[in-house]
Amino acid sequence: MKRLLVYLFLMGSVVSIGCSNSADGSDSGSTAITGKQLLPLKVGNVWTYHNQEWNDDGSVNEDDVKQITILRDTTFDGHPAFYSIAFDKPAVFYYVGNDLYNQSYDAFQIPQKLGEEVIVDDTSSASSTRNSILLRSSNIPVTVPAGNFNCVQIDALRFFKNASGQLDSNSIDSKYYAQNIGMIKEELVVFPQGHRHTFRILQLTNYELK
Numbered sequence: 001m002k003r004l005l006v007y008l009f010l011m012g013s014v015v016s017i018g019c020s021n022s023a024d025g026s027d028s029g030s031t032a033i034t035g036k037q038l039l040p041l042k043v044g045n046v047w048t049y050h051n052q053e054w055n056d057d058g059s060v061n062e063d064d065v066k067q068i069t070i071l072r073d074t075t076f077d078g079h080p081a082f083y084s085i086a087f088d089k090p091a092v093f094y095y096v097g098n099d100l101y102n103q104s105y106d107a108f109q110i111p112q113k114l115g116e117e118v119i120v121d122d123t124s125s126a127s128s129t130r131n132s133i134l135l136r137s138s139n140i141p142v143t144v145p146a147g148n149f150n151c152v153q154i155d156a157l158r159f160f161k162n163a164s165g166q167l168d169s170n171s172i173d174s175k176y177y178a179q180n181i182g183m184i185k186e187e188l189v190v191f192p193q194g195h196r197h198t199f200r201i202l203q204l205t206n207y208e209l210k
Contacts, residue, residue: 036100041070041082043210044070044210046067046069046206048206051063051064054197066087068182076092079095079096079101114137117132117157131158131159133155135153135154137152146204149178149184156172170191173187174186182204183202186201
C-alpha cells in the first residue's frame with residue numbers, strides 16, 4: 001500500500017478539471033490542473049497537518065502533528081530539485097515540465113476524466129491484489145482547521161481476491177488537493193474482515209507558501 005500512497009502524493013500530468021484555490025471555497029471555473037499546481041515547491045513552504053489514526057478496535061493509535069517542509073535547493077538526475085522532510089522522512093521533489101517526481105518514483109499518470117479509473121498494477125489474475133487510481137471529484141468543498149477549500153478528490157483503491165475468486169475492497173485512500181496550495185485532507189478507510197474502518201484522517205491545520 002505504501003507505494004500506492006506515494007504515487008498519489010507524487011502525481012504528475014495534466015487534468016482538465018475545475019478547482020478553486022480561494023479560502024472561501026468559490027469556484028474558479030474549469031482549468032488545467034498539473035502536478036506542479038497540486039504541490040507547489042519552493043524553499044520555505046510548509047504544510048502542517050493534524051494526524052489521527054485508529055486501531056481496528058477503535059482505540060487511538062496516533063494523534064499527532066505531521067509536516068511537509070521544503071528545506072533547500074538541490075539537484076537530482078540533472079534537474080533542479082528540493083530537499084524536503086515529508087511526514088518525518090527525507091524526500092527529494094522535482095518537476096519535469098508540469099509533472100511532479102521524487103527520487104524514488106516516476107510521475108504517475110492520473111485519471112483525466114471524472115469517474116475514470118487507472119490501474120496502477122494488477123496482479124489479481126496471478127496473485128491476490130489490484131491497485132488503481134480514481135478521479136472521484138473535480139470540485140468538492142472541504143473544510144479543515146486551515147479553512148474552506150474547493151478541491152480535487154483522488155482515490156487510491158486497493159482490492160484483494162476473496163475465497164470465491166472475486167475482488168473485494170481492501171482500502172480506499174482519499175486525498176483532497178487545492179490548486180496551488182497542496183494536499184488539504186486525507187482519509188484512509190480499510191476493510192478488515194469486510195468491516196469498514198476509518199484508519200487515518202489527516203487535516204491541514206496551517207500552511208506557509210513563499
